[in-house]
Amino acid sequence: MNISLPAKNLRTKNFLIKDGILYLRYGQSFEDVIYAVTYYMKGRRRCYYCKKQFSRDKITMDHMYPRDTGGPTIPQNLVPACKSCNGKKSNMTYNQFLAFSALTTAEEKRAYRLSVNAFKEGLRSIGMFEIPNTWITPIKVSEIHTRIDFANISEKKYRQQKEYYEKYHQFQRPIVLDRNLYSLDGFYVLFVAKSCELKYVPAIVLDNVEIRRSSSEV
Template sequence: MIIDLPQHLLNGVFVINTSMKIEDEILKIHFPINFHEAMYELTYLMKGKKQCFYCSRTFSEDKITLDHLVPQDFGGPTIPNNLFPACKKCNSEKTNMLKPFYDKYLSLSTNGERSQFVSDFQQVARFLHRWYGLAFVKDLIEEKEIENIIVNISLSSSYRGKKYKKIKEYYKQYGHFQKPLILDRKSFLLDGFTALMFAKDNGIKNVPVIVLENVEVIF
């Protein structure tokens, strides 16, 4: 897939900061990378840090956060296509709700109705996790053999922490990964190191990935 880049910066070379530049319509990220930070910065560059996507109100920069439109809980990737500036209130209200559910939530007028809806949604969420898996990002993902994923840091046991445990529990409960791994155009791993470690440990040969065709890691 192609990630959103600022259209007006696509001609020639544009240096975003010391770790990112756009060259020939490709986002080049210097190694070592902090992928999430890079994507946040890129998103603010394109979508601003003022107006909330959900309530449309304007805020000072420190009151704006980034929300995953398709929640991470349902495989939503941390890329500009899926990130939207949101005020703290909207972001925390939306939590892990998919957009149609959040719209429904907003249409309810009393606090009682809203809190009931939130607790009902958590039941629905378990059902969605079990039966629909990564359906909400299915157009973006493909399967890839872990052997063909390039990682040039050592996956040490430090990757077997809290996050690892969460991935393990989710996999055990639902039988699939919660989030796709993210690769650059040359199959270099950008996001999902812990998930890859888990796959290796458990003899899982294929993992869901999103390949960012217009992103490249440079050294």
């Protein structure tokens, strides 16, 4: 799939877009780059939900399909939101939050939140994500390249992913890969997949994103 990007060539201190491709430096944080691109396109002043204006430091990034049931960090899944709206929306999807916001009593809202969480647990128990199916492609584990920073490996994060997989037989989120199948997000998922000797993992392949292997290439 392609992520949404500004149409013109752009070079900022955070990212480079050339001929429709977003380039990252090898060691760059994917999340930082995507946030910078998203703020560039969607602004960093107005909350997407309440439409009010805020100073830049009061704006956060909301995942419309939340992280906890698979929502990826890509511009079409992100909107700038004030801390209050982001907090109220919490782990609901955009559509769930609209329905929730239309409710008037605290009792109704509490019941709705419980039903959302029950629904999520149901999805997990059958190994489903709550994102469009068209975003996901199964990719062979052996074909994925990792950007590894051994100094930063966290045993705790690895264990969390492993426990999640053992409980649900599914990962919390698909792995996110660039067009050459370099991992952008999901390092620990890949680690767990390898340790469980899985052949395939669910992935979101970004056909218009590329990690630059050396500074001379672009």
